Amino acid sequence: MTTGVTDPFAYHAPATVREASQALSRYRGDAKLLAGGHSLIPMMKLRIASPQAIVDLRNIDDLKGISETDDGGLMIGSMTTYHELITSDLVNSKAQAISEAAAQVADTQVRNWGTIGGSLAHADPAGDLPAVAVALDFQIHASSARSDRTISCDRFFRGYLETALRANEVLTGVSCAASGDGSGSAYVKLANKASHYAIVGVAAAISIDAGGMCTAARIGITGAGPHAVRSRRAERILVGKELTSNVIARAAQRGGAELAGLFNDDVHASAEYREAMTKVYTERAIALAMERASG
């Protein structure tokens, strides 16, 4: 039974990514990066997490800001808050699913503090942004004191609270292509009434050509299984076809097929219900993304 008081810990607030990475190395995996803190601090108060040190990223200017890349895409610093995503014209115009998902995270207080980088690095199985990362094909940028690299979202989420980040790496930002004419994205979710985490959340990004044929589709699913997954089997049914309601419904039937046997089963929803809702919400996400692509 916890009293709401954390174990003792050291606190660092470096000004550069290099120093942050060095701090991670120094504590040999027993330090945690602090972004918005809305997942980490509750875990520390419950003493589920008791790191020796906290490395606060708030003073690192390189991690902040939203900008347009040379090829017209989006670059988002990892310390960008949900609130900044929701209110950014750039994000709203280039990747609507991001702001749509951010707007559905928890409550105002959390959205004022929580960050896109924190959400992705924490990789909560029911987090909203991981589904969007998968659907929008995020390139995830990570740096250590020695090197920088870019990780594709398809290889980023590895398991329950587990990502491809190394112990000494700092997630510095994400980039993705902008949705142009004929493309659209959407995020819809069935929220847990208590936490507002996704019981099931589905993000879809759809592109159609002038003839109404689907030229590309990516679908990301969160909440349903141990980590965010891409539903390639649903995507395959869409690509190369005209997206009639029949086609969408057929694709939705394959939504989350990758999670067979892996659906979460807990006090909030059974595996059976999650499986059924994954299909329903896949259908809704595709339909909404397609509407935006056509609009």
Added chain:
Amino acid sequence: MTTGTLIGQEVKRVEDQALITGRGQYVDDLRLPGLLHIAIVRSPYGHAKINNIDVSAAANAPGVVAVFTGADLSEQLGSLPAGWLLDEEATGMKAPEHPPLAIEKVRYVGDAVAAVVGSSPAAASDAVALVEVDYEPLDAVTDAEQATADGAPVVHDDAPGNLAFDWAVGAGDYDAAAAEADVVVSERIVNQRLIPNPMEARGIMADYNAGTEQLTIWTSTQIPHLVRLLFALVTGHPEHKVRVIAPDVGGGFGCKLYLYAEEVICGIIAKNLERPVKWIESRTENYVATTHGRDHIADAEICGTSDGIVTGLKVHVYANLGGYLSTFAPAIPTILFGLMLGGCYKFENLSCQVKGVFTNTTPVDAYRGAGRPEATYVVERMMERYAHEIGRDVLGVRRRNFVRPFKRGHDMPIGVTYDSGNYQGALAAALDKFDYQAFRQEQRDARREGRLLGVGFSTYIEICGMAPSAVAGALGAGAGLWESSTVRVHPTGTVTVFTGTSPHGQGHETTLAQITSSRLGVPMQNIEVVHGDTERHQFGTGTFGSRSLAVGGQALMMSLDKVIEKAKKIAAHEMGVDAKQVRFENGTFYVEDIQEREIPWGDVALGAYWAKNLPDGLEPGLEAVSFFDPQNFTWPFGTHIAVIEIDEVTGETKLNRYVAIDDVGNVINPMIVDGMVHGGIAQGVGQALQECAVYSDDGQLLTGSMMDYAVPTAEDFPTFETGRTVTPTTVNALGAKGAGETGTIAASPAVVNAAVDALKHLGVKHLNMPLSPERMWRTIQDAKEERRARRSAAARRGN
């Protein structure tokens, strides 16, 4: 009734300026020099034997001042008492020992085992993990019905079969009525366990003065005087040397209505160490260490004619009481449940049996409504269940069975007398706001579009104004339930009102000042309402059961009358007339028809203390004390209407509209009443749609935080459409019935009735709460599956 003008006015709450600008003083805001901090070691097991407790590592940890176990304090601490014991002969009432710190056994997750005292909250918290308790886990039982089965784990050796009591009440002859009835409908109705969730969890600070032997305890409670009394009984520390203060209290909803283990632990540790100590409950602790509510499994049966006359109701209940008897626990599922089962209906045959059952769960006691929501849920659910069964409209059936309007008492078969009621009137007022026929059309149209709409009603009644002491005492109360007041007029004419009620957010300071201002003609800013301090105010009962105005307000009225009567004598003497000739209005004493003879309130107040010209034999001063013991409960009522929409594909259920007509008698401050109604509806709808405490079989609380237990928020609700009818009570001169619990009592059946209405065409007859998306989805799936099966069977027969 009044000379002033503030009664019935929407006066802004005088409490709010301080509270919303951060100047409130809750227990955790209080500081004392040399303060130590307590953290409690709690059981991680639902049920376990304690073989040994080794505190040495904790005691030697940095910053730790002392560690106490139950054995260490057993000489100084008795058993925590149950303050309401049912008749032993009739019910087999068992009240097992409840040690404040468990000694031999733990009986629920969160049961207190040891107290660590540290120089800081962190030092005490860090050492909790160092207390080594050797537990021997035992089989646990968390379900009340299963706990009564043969071979179930035994929670208390002296309560065989885990039965705390087996209580019955009835009227007429239910079995005969059922035998003669055209229709008998039965249903198992579960009223799930809820976690109260006040905004402020509990907190305690205790300080002992070894010189005066005075012990002061600040605690977040609804009942400071009862805490002091019970504290004295449990610890043997003399009552007059204990001062209990309830500073600002951030909500309670009933869960701060008891003597808790931590209150005696903190008090005795402060005394032992001769140092002030503080314990602040974390939210995680609050979920397991503070009482829960509801948790009934009811088997209900209703009977009647095929044309809509209900003739009887039978209800058998397993009431989960948790691991120990909390202070008022035995009263909640019995008196406050069984006596309510007549509802606002005429039927004369009633049979109710309630088994109170110990389980390995957090103790269950009052939660806003306390027994009455459970009863109303059964009655209102079964009325609609019966109406559906006979194919009649739910409103028509209700109207046929309503008790007719009455102003001065109506005897119910169960043996209680309702004070005043007009159930048809409240329903009519609700239907003024809600066009029932238009809704039925909208519902049909929506169904054609694949949208599921439903409407549900709750024509509820409640027992409030706790309570006539002799009646309560005969039913098991261990304390009187009257209320007291003091009105102290100061020489300048300003007034201090002392009340024994102890508000925790309801706005008593405003409401009682409005009454005082109206009676004395003194402006609000010249009136101070003092509460929540046993040293400043004589014994009082506290705040619960919508009693503060109906009982405490009347106690205030009596003191005001006494003060006015004395003031009139002083004024009459001054004016040279007989006191009978003196009128008092808007703060002025005058003699009718003699314009020049008038004396303002302030002059009389000053005269009372100056005492140079008082009538012979009249004592100086202007102050009065009153104790009011009501002759009956009050019986508020009303009609609530819920409209819900269900997503047929996902099962998500949304409240579209909510209409509430409440009759709480006369209203002092409509804005405050509206606030209480709104909050109550939110809690009642919260129970219907989303709140549910879930235990695993071994006694772990699976919904142990706000991440897992769905407390509703503003985004879950439409704007409530509220209104009132006014049928004053005759129990007190204010005519006020009490308004604190209407919403929680009325709302849950209205919402569930609406959901059943939405799914009726699929053959759905009943739904258990909460109406979670999955439950609704599954219900719809099953109903459709059943319909398909029926159709194909019919088709096969056709072939």
